[in-house]
Amino acid sequence: MSESKDFLRLKVEEDLASGKYTEVITRFPPEPNGFPHIGHAKSICINFGIARDYAGQCNLRMDDTNPTTEDTKYVEALKDAVTWLGFNWHGKVRYASDYFPKIYDYAVQLVKMGKAYVDSLNEEEIREYRGSVTEAGRRSVYANRSIEENLDLLERMKKGEFKDGEHVLRAKIDMSAANMKMRDPLLYRIRHAHHFRTGDEWCIYPMYDFAHCLSDYIEGVTHSICTLEFENNRDIYDWVLDALELTPPRPYQHEFARLGINYTVMSKRKLLELVNGGYVNGWDDPRLPTIAGYKRRGYTPESIINFCEQIGIAKANSMVDVAQLEFCIRDDLNQKVPRVMCVLDPLKVTIENYEGEEEIEASYYPHDVPKEGSRKLPFAKEIYIEREDFMENAPEGYYRLTPSQPVRLKHAYILTCKEVIKDENGAIVELKATYHPDSKSGADTSGIKTKSAIHWVSAKHAKHIEVRLYERLYKVDAPDGLEDLNPDSLHVNTHALIEPAVISEKIDVRFQFERQGYFYADPIDYTDAKPVFNKIVGLKDSWAKKSEAPKNTPKVEAKKAHIEGDVAPMNDEEKARFESYTKSGLNAEIANTLARDEKLSSFYDATLLHVNSPTSIANIVANEVARELKKELPLHFTAQDVAELVKMLDEGVISSKIAKEVFEVMLQTGEKPHAIVESRGLKQISDPAVIEPLIDEIMAKNPENVAKYQAGNTNLFGFFVGQVLKLSGGKANPNVVNELISKKLNHG
């Protein structure tokens, strides 16, 4: 199966192919009022990705229409994010505020056209007048102001003659619109506030719904891609551009589902709360799903982009498993990063039969990573191993060091435990061990088989580092508020010991600490005196899974019982129709469908006048015609046309498959059924002598499917029927085809 395209790309291709646009222009339009998170990364990948794929351009535009929440520091963060991800915006960074003069002119024009008015209701009244989802709103008395008065007021609003909230400019649309957004939406509000770019030049600011579509238009954007919650706003988007009667081409809005990831939050409000409340250490806290956070943690842009590609683009609200993101960063780093040894929880081991010290040449990369490079690993009498790599009473399946089980020291020798030393509390404080001189890595003649190799560092040569270990920020998969925060999301380990080359050679900033995970030299806090590493992500650990998970709570959620709701009762008229339909032999379902729909039933009645074939007509009307009627577009066919089609169907001139094809053509061209059948030679073929060779041909072409079918895969039956039908140009009588195929497949 080839790669499938998402619905946005499909739409772009369609628009390019139809000539609607000659080039594609997209834009990434964030509001600079917070740090971008991985949801923005998804949007960035979509907008810049589409522009790249279709040789178009993508603009970076700050949607800075609300001076009270926006700031230039967020602009920088946004630019950083796009750049870090590896995208280049077209030309300069754009700002909606650049277009304020033009947008104001458009507002004046709308007023002149009588399509916008200055309202002087207060905020509370406006809310009240808007009505509710079930009740229509009422229009303000101020909507009757003359164009001259509106023009005057708007100009004085702009000049700053009024206080905040005294007036607003509204579109004159429909206060009883079912879409609440269309109830005379606000276009401009007065805000005597300092804007981070335009300063005090303006005291009225356009609302999102007015500024956004116009900004898109001004930039020549073709596809204005946003998230699902703006679906209702699309009507305003279209209204504004239509009302202004702008010269084409104009942009169209398309919506996709925003990204959700479990165990974290993505809303700006909640992120801001975490940062401002000190629950995390700034916007770039590695536990945050912000781009800055991932960057600080050590994620690569490649891994984030790959993640965005993997999760796809669709319209279903979804919550992606963090495991998918973790897979992406592991997958990326596995091929790139040097392996080194670091002991996080040291247990001292004294090798009693080793004296002096030596340096072991050790490759930075495992055999399956095609990269070159090695470092010198000091080895001596005293080493540290990971505390959890030794067990005095090990369970079945434990591969590491025990009093009776030797283990290989990675890159070095095999070690056998001789004595366990404990403190007064019984805690293990040290191991006495011996090494096998003839077991050196690469030159092992000892013949000893070990079950695993563990990491270690030389006590004398190891360096102290700080390691910051991160757990998920929230303890529940769908966190709501601060109460869901994981209190143990950050562990600072200051007693970790690392092999010296990492500090002295610094061949990279990201490493795999063998058997533990991927780590990143913190770009801010790392100093030579005090090296600091962030844990990016752990390695997969199938041993931990096996040993620690003693049957996770099965939590087999019983499937919720499906409750069948009541069907709306029929009124008397519908009941009468239903009765008469069932009496004439229609099945209850079809009779029900027709009876409940005035338009359908009258179409059915009209068709019946031309040909007396109730069942066939009813089926085609209740199914095919119903679909067309739903579209609320003018019909290109009449009851008589349908009657003609039914007659051919009843007489066996055409099969039901052909009937659908003919109906399709009727829809498109308005041709008469007979003419369609004649001109395309669609008469059904029922002669076995004609059909049989077709079947033979298909069977000969697909021997493995024949074998599979005969081995029991009866699903394949449909495949053969489909192929034969296709080969016959859709004309073979399906009943005959079925019969013949069945005979050949089962007895041939």
Place this chain on the structure above:
RNA sequence: UGGGGUGUCGCCAAGCGGUAAGGCACUGGUUUUUGGUACCAGCAUUCAGGGGUUCGAAUCCCUUCACCCCAUCCA
């Protein structure tokens, strides 16, 4: 309750009347001086439920249910 959307494996997601793609997760096995990686195998007789149309339905029709968005002078 009006309007707008969405329901395909544990999580994403293709599919557009003719063999239910793919990724993550999971489960076995092989390789391995990382319990990593890589490789092999397994993992939806069924597409939210119920009907209908059709030789054939995840796809078309009817209907029910569930979830999300909309009543900021936010975006």
